[in-house]
Amino acid sequence: ASLDTADRLLAQAGHIPIRAAAAAISLQPRAQRSPHLRLALIVATVADLRDRIRSVCDALRGGRNRLSDPRGIYLGPVTAATPPAIAFLFPGQGSQYPGMHRDLAVRFPVLRHAVEVADHVTAGAYERPLSSYIFPPPAFTREEDERSLRELTETSIAQPALGAVEVGVCQLLRRLGVHPDFAGGHSYGEYAALWCAGVFSTDTLFALSAARGRLIKQATGDAAGTMAAVGAAPDAITQVLANAAGVWIANLNAPRQTVLAGSHDAIDRAIAQLAAAGMAARRIPVACAFHSPLVEPAQRELAALVAQTAMRPPRIPVFSNALGAPYPDRLEDIKHTLSEHLVRPVRFVEEIRAMHAAGARVFLEVGPRRVLSSLARESLAEQDALVLSIDASERPGLVQLLHTLGELHVAGVRIDHEALLAGRSIDRRSLDELAQQASAGPGAHVWMVNGGRARRINGAPVAAQAVPAPSTPAKAAMPPPKNGSTRVLSTIPRTSNGGSMDSQLPTVFERVPRDHEEVMRAPHEAPMPTVMPLVGVQPPLPSRPANGTAPRKSRGPSTRNRQRNCRSPHRWLSQRRLSTAMAMEREHWRRRTSCSNWFAS
Structure with missing residues (x-):
């Protein structure tokens, strides 16, 4: 009804x-x-x-x-009767792209603030601020687009960049009333998941992210390797690549998606072998063979850094890639699990299914693209679960956010609608x-004005025409008042029959300069004590009150000194400053009106 x-x-x-x-x-x-x-x-x-x-x-x-x-x-x-349990999923390297979540950052200050904090924490680590890699200037050629993507793909930049936008999106969702009950990530995204659960602070996340990327880049060098995604189950891939050297299974992403890691040559050979066996395989845009023995040199240095990092027990369960289960509660065990994270395979299918078994019914990807939501949907195909993403290529970011919030509302999540209207x-x-x-409609007193015409809202436009001579001469401008009252700048002439000349008003380009001259002349003709405050100069103090009595004594500088400080030098400066400003303004207006008349002719 x-x-x-x-x-x-x-x-x-x-x-x-x-x-x-x-x-x-x-x-x-x-x-x-x-x-x-x-x-x-x-x-x-x-x-x-x-x-x-x-x-x-x-x-x-x-x-x-x-x-x-x-x-x-x-x-x-x-x-x-109760809202469903929500699991936040944070994507890892490979999901980044230049301009990710740009329109959300324009609309919501909380996301911009997260990127600014990342800029501050990583200051000096790169040739320019981290935000300039996340939100590069508009590109006009394909080469510029490719350069922006190549720069953001660098491990040392991609990881803190992902962390910055994922922190911002997570904080935005919390302000909108969407709070996680579980958290998990894919590869690097697990660091953002630990931050979401309160294991370490925002500054620590950005510092760890930058250090992780830097250590990986320094330790691997030219032998960084690469990765490839295969549309098949691990068992089938193992049979085809049984004799392949230098290739490892790095990610078990979905029932029919597995990621391989290895050297560039080994991955190329593996892709060819898999294609011959009828399995689709392709490289993915990463700068390193993560979760493989090729990154062990970086893992040792990263483990030492993790051991020194201040951490707290998680406020919500965080599910581990390496374990396929929640992180332990003891800080020593958390640090050990995170230290081994870089070289252990990502068991994402087990992780997602363990989250569902723990009670998660809504899985929300918090970050760019929707890679994890696609993987989670495939892993939970036979389960009762709602899988959503904040980003979608076919919709603008704000529109996609509204669609996601709409689906969450229908699922029973309590959305804070007022937060969407903040600042509007x-x-x-x-x-x-x-x-x-x-x-x-608008009142009759409303005028429509543009660069060449002006008319009442319900009237005809006033066309350009010559100024008619009034039947009764206009009165001369009134002299400057002596009592400080308001000066009348101009008067509108009247017709011979006493009627108004509204129908005969001059055009905009003819009347405005005339009124402007009157306005600019008024300060010159007004008393100086009236004008001096307008240009930032204190008016001079009288040497003796008007009634002839002696001035009152006061503390501080003597009356004579105050009078000396307020006499001719300041008066001369105020007149000079005022005259210069008026001359510049008149010249500016003359050029502007001459150009306007030229365009209007």
């Missing part, structure tokens, strides 16, 4: 220009909290909102209580009041 009511209201106001945000806010108090259904609509205009409401009404009349329409319609039944000017009046105001 409430949907029908809202549809009728929006149909009545459909021809009136009302912002969709204002319409949504005004409809919220009327919404009936159904104990059976939840609904979320993502729209850009009131017409879209009316169309979505009609689609929902049609579905409900047809007996359907579930909808997941990519246009922005999400409907589902209320299945539990939204009219919170009822829809009826908004429609009434919009239909009334």
Whole structure:
């Protein structure tokens, strides 16, 4: 019933220009909290909102209580009294790309702040600030695009860059009311997951990330190796590559996706062997053969750094890549597990399924792209789970965020809708009041002005024309007042019959310079004590009060010194400063009006 009511209201106001945000806010108090259904609509205009409401009404009349329409319609039944448990998934190296989450950073300061903190922590580590690699300037050639991607792919840059944006997105979700019950990551993403659980601080995360990338780059050198993704199960791959040397299984990502690590030549040979066996394989954009013996030199130095890092027990369970299970509670065990993380295979399938077994029902990828959400969806194909991502290539970042929040709302997650409106000017009046105001239109006193014309909102434009001579000569400008009252700058001439000359007003280009000259002349003709405060100079103090009595004694500098400091030097400076400013302003205005007249002719 409430949907029908809202549809009728929006149909009545459909021809009136009302912002969709204002319409949504005004409809919220009327919404009936159904104990059976939840609904979320993502729209850009009131017409879209009316169309979505009609689609929902049609579905409900047809007996359907579930909808997941990519246009922005999400409907589902209320299945539990408590919100579902949420698992945050943090992607690792390979998901980064230049400009990741740029539009969210523009809209939400919390994400910009995270990147700024990363800039501060990593200052001096790179040729330029870390943020310039995350958000490079616009590229005009393919070569510039490729250079930006190549720079961001460097391990020493990619890892802290991912950490910065993942911290920002996580903090944004928390402000929107989305809090994790579990955390996990893929490869480097496990560091962000530990930060999310409170194991170490934000500064520590960025410092560890930069050090991890630097140590890997220094230790591996030219023998860094590479990685390849294979669309097959590990057992099938092992049979084909039984005699291959220098290749290791590094990631068990999904039931039918496995990642290999090794030297460049060994990976190329393995891809050819797998292709001959009918298995699709391709290289992935990483700068190193992670989770393989090729990175053992870096692992030893990183283990020493981890041992010295201040840590705390996790506030929520964090699932380990190496264990396929939660991290232990003891700090010594946490540090040992993290120290071995770099050279141990990533058992992501076991990790995701262990999260589901622990109670997670919503899996949300917190970071760029949607690689992990795709892997998790494949690993949980036979389970009851909702898998979502913050980023999507087919939608702008803010639109994708709204779609994700809509699906979370329908799933039972309590979203803080007010946080979405922070910093926005939204009219919170009822829809009826908004429609009434919009239909009334602007008042007759409103003028429409552009660079060449001016007209009343309901009147004809004033075309360029010569200034007519008034039938009654205009009065001369009034002399400067002596009592400090307001100066009258100009008067509008009257016609012979006493009527106003509104219909004969000069054009903008003719009247504005004349009024400007009057305004600029006034300070020169006004008393100096009136003008001096306008240019930042204190007016001079009188040597003796007007009534002839002696001045009162005061502490500090003598009256004579104060008078000496306020006499002619300051008066001369104020006059010189004022004259120079006026001359510059007149010259600026002369050039501007001459150019404007040229363009208007």
